[in-house]
Amino acid sequence: MASGHNFSNYSLIIGRFQPIHKGHMEVIKKCAAESDHITIGIGSAQYSHERNNPFTAGERYLMIDESLREEGISNYFIVPIEDLNRYSLWVYQVKTMSPPFSKVYSNNPLTRRLFSEAGYAVKDSPLYNRELYSGTAVREKMAADGDWRGLVPSAAARIIDEISGAERLKEISGTD
Amino acid sequence: MASGHNFSNYSLIIGRFQPIHKGHMEVIKKCAAESDHITIGIGSAQYSHERNNPFTAGERYLMIDESLREEGISNYFIVPIEDLNRYSLWVYQVKTMSPPFSKVYSNNPLTRRLFSEAGYAVKDSPLYNRELYSGTAVREKMAADGDWRGLVPSAAARIIDEISGAERLKEISGTD
Amino acid sequence: MASGHNFSNYSLIIGRFQPIHKGHMEVIKKCAAESDHITIGIGSAQYSHERNNPFTAGERYLMIDESLREEGISNYFIVPIEDLNRYSLWVYQVKTMSPPFSKVYSNNPLTRRLFSEAGYAVKDSPLYNRELYSGTAVREKMAADGDWRGLVPSAAARIIDEISGAERLKEISGTD
Amino acid sequence: MASGHNFSNYSLIIGRFQPIHKGHMEVIKKCAAESDHITIGIGSAQYSHERNNPFTAGERYLMIDESLREEGISNYFIVPIEDLNRYSLWVYQVKTMSPPFSKVYSNNPLTRRLFSEAGYAVKDSPLYNRELYSGTAVREKMAADGDWRGLVPSAAARIIDEISGAERLKEISGTD
Amino acid sequence: MASGHNFSNYSLIIGRFQPIHKGHMEVIKKCAAESDHITIGIGSAQYSHERNNPFTAGERYLMIDESLREEGISNYFIVPIEDLNRYSLWVYQVKTMSPPFSKVYSNNPLTRRLFSEAGYAVKDSPLYNRELYSGTAVREKMAADGDWRGLVPSAAARIIDEISGAERLKEISGTD
C-alpha cells in the first residue's frame, strides 16, 4: 500500500430494490461514474414473500449484481442490511455492515435527515422518471400480468423469470 | 437469456473472517477455481469490537474483497449474515441472504450437519496448515505485537493498518 | 417398536385461533379423520390483548384442547408458535417447534406458497361456511354483545366465559 | 432506616410524550400532589424520527425533567421503557425497569386492563382538555408551522427549538 | 358450563428435556397422579443442534408425548416455550404460552424463586437418583457410544434412533 484508501469519494445508495428497476439503474450509473466506489445497500433484507417485499435479499443481490455487470459497472459492493426497526440506530447498522463510505445519495427525506444528523455528506440522488419507474409500478404490473419486463434491467427480468417471481407475487397477493 | 442460470456449481464458503488469513485464501482460491461462482458468507455479522470478533462486517467485507481482487479472483459474492442464535434456522437465514448456491464447502462438523439436514451437497473444504493459519493465531499475535502481517493477505494487512485494527484489538483486550 | 414411525400421514393445520370457531372444528375433524395424526399450530403465539388477537397462546391452547376432546378427537398435538416476522424462515420455525409432519392443510395462499417452496405436500383445506364462521365475526359479535357463543365450540365458549374474554375484548377495543 | 419505604402511595404514569404537552402537565401535577412519588414511564422508548414518534427517549427525558422542575415538582422518577411488542409481558417490562409503584393512573383502556390483570390498583387519570392538548395536535401544528409552542410547557418548547425538533418533524414528514 | 374449571390443582413442570430421561418420568408420574392436570413446559425451545441442546422442541415434544402415553398418563399439556433471556419476564412468558396452572413443581432454586416472587405455589419436585439420571449423563453416553438407552423411556429411545439423534450429537460435538 503506497498511500492507502481515500474513502472520501466512496458513496452509498440504499433501497429495498423490490425489484431493481430502470430508475434505480439510472441512479446507480450516474453515482458510480462520479464516485470511486459505491456501496449498494439492500434495505429491509430480512423481509420477503410479502406483497411489497416479494423477493429475498439473496434474490435481490443476484438481480442487482447481474444488472450492473450487464451495464459494465464494476466499482461496487452489494450489502444486504437487516432493519432493526429503530431509526436512531439505522445509520450505524448500515455503517457496521458496509465497507467505509463518506457520501450518501438519497432524495428520501428520512434517509437524508438520518445520515445528516450522523455527519455524512448527503447528496441529491439523480432524477429519473418516477411516474414510470417504481417498485410499486413493477409489482402491480406483475400481479396483473402486465408488462413489467420493460421496467426492469434485462438481467433482473431473466432472474425473476427463472425463480417464477411473478407467480410468487401473484400467489402471495391472493386471499383465501 | 439463452439458457438461464445453472446454479448446480454455485458454492458457499462461510466463516467469521476475523480477519481473513492465508489459510482462508487457499480455500477460496481452490473452491473458486472448481466452482462457477462462490458466495463468501461473513458469519456473526453483527458482532465486532470483541476480543474474538474485533472487526465489523463491513471491515471484513472490504478485506475479503480486496484480498480476492489482488489474487485475480472475480467469480464471487460477499454476503454479511447476522446470527439469529438458533441453529435450526441458520441454514435458511444464510439461504435468504445469499444468491442461490448448491454446494457448501466446510470441514466444520456443525456446518456440515446443518447443511446436510437441509439437503445441500456438502464437500470437504481444501486443507491448509491450520497450525499456522487461524483467526485465533492472528488475533493473538496482534494483541502481543507479534508478526501477524505475514499470516494475512497483503490487502487485509493494509486495511487493518489503515483502520488501526491492531490498536483496537489491543485496547478492547485490556482490562481496567 | 418394530417398524418405527411413518410420518407420511402426519399433517399440520395452522391458524391463529382467535378464538377457535366451528369452521375450524369442521376442518380439524375432517383432517384428523384422514390423517394418522395432526399438529395444530397456534400462530402468532406471542400476541394477545389486541383487538385482533385477544387471547394468549395458553388460553387458545386450552380452548382447542377441550373442544377437540369434546368431539372425541384424540390424535393431535397442539403447538404454540411465535412469529419471527420473517416469512422466509417461518416454515422452519414451525418445523422446529412441531413434531414431524409431511402434509399441510391450508387454503391460505401465502401458507401454501411457503410450505410448497419448502417441499411439503400442501392439500386443500376442507371447505366450510366462511361467511358465517370466522375469527373476525366472532370478535365483532363479542365486542358488540352479539351472539358469538353459537359460532364457537361449547368448550371454547365456556372457557371464554370463565376468563371473562368478551369483557377483555370490549375493554381493549375501547378508546380513552 | 427506621421505618423503610412504604410504596403504597408510589404511582406510575406512562405515555409516549411525543412531546410532553400541557395536558400531560396537568395530569402529572395532580398525581404528583396526591402521591408520595411518581414514576413517569416513557413508553415506546426505542422509537424516534417517525412522524408519530419524532423524539428520542433521551430528548423526551430532558423535556419532561425540565418541565417538571420548572413547575417545582421534585418527587418523580423518569424511566425510558422499550416496547417488547407483546402485551402480555408489557406490565412486567415496566415493572422491571421502574422503581416500585403500587398505583397506576390511566384512562387508556388497554393500559387499565393490563395493569388490572396484573393486580395493580388502577385509578382514573385527571381530566384535561383533550381536544386542545394532544401529541397529535402538537405534531400537526409543528409540521404545518402552526403555533405548537402554546401547547407545551415552556421548557419543552425551548428544548425542541434547541434541537431543531420542528424542522426534524417537517423533514421526516416529507415524501421524496 | 356447569361448574367451570378449578385450576387450583393444575400444575407446571418445566425443563429442557434434552432428552427426557427416566428421572423426569418419575417426577411426571408422581406429579400427574397428584394433580388434576399438568403442563409440561419445554424450555429453551428455540435451541437445538448444540452439544447441550441437541434436539429441537418438536423432537422433544414427540419424545415426551409418546413416553407419557406409554406410561398411561393422559392428563397433560405439552408446551414449547422460547427463552427471552430476561429472567424478570420468564414466568410471564411461561404463563402466556401455557394453559392456566396454579402450582409449580421444581427443585431448581432460580425457578422456585421466580415463580414464588410471582405468587405461584411452589412445591418440591419428587426426588429421583440424580447421579444416575440426568440430561448430561445421557448426552455424554450418546457422544461416547455408551449405553444411554437404558436411561431414557423406551419411546424416547425409539424416536432418538429414528432421527439418528446419537449420530447428530456425535457430529456436532466434533471439532474440525
Next chain:
Amino acid sequence: MASGHNFSNYSLIIGRFQPIHKGHMEVIKKCAAESDHITIGIGSAQYSHERNNPFTAGERYLMIDESLREEGISNYFIVPIEDLNRYSLWVYQVKTMSPPFSKVYSNNPLTRRLFSEAGYAVKDSPLYNRELYSGTAVREKMAADGDWRGLVPSAAARIIDEISGAERLKEISGTD
C-alpha cells in the same frame, strides 16, 4: 433560560451497578462536582435474577437515586439502558436513551474505545480502592453472609434489605 443549554459539560457515567457501591459513589461525587450535569446509565438493564446481575433495573434505579440524594447530589439523570448485544451500536443506543452529554468518564477499555470512535470526549474516571469496592466483592459477601453492608451506601443497603436482596442472591446462586 435566555441562551439555551450548553451540553459541553454534561457527562455520562455508565455501569451495571449490581449493586451501587462506595467506589461508584466516589466516582459519581467527583464527576458530579466537575460537571454541570451527569447522566448515570444503568447498563444491561434487562438482566436480573442472575448471580452477576441480581437486581432489576428498577431496583438499581432506586438504590442509585436514594444514595445520591443522601449525599446531597442533585444534578443527575438516571437512565436504564438495555443491551442490544452489538457493540458497534451500543454508543448510539446509549445516546438514544439519554439526555445529551458530551463527555464520558470511564476507565473501561472497551467503553473508552467505543465512545472515542464515536467522537465523544473520554475522560479518566476518578480512582478508588478497587480491591475493596467492587460489585463482585459485594455479591460474594452477600452470598456468603459476609459484611456487604459496609461496602455500599447506606441507602442502597436499606433498599436491598427491604427487597430481601441478599436472600434472593443466595437463592439464585444455589444449585438443585
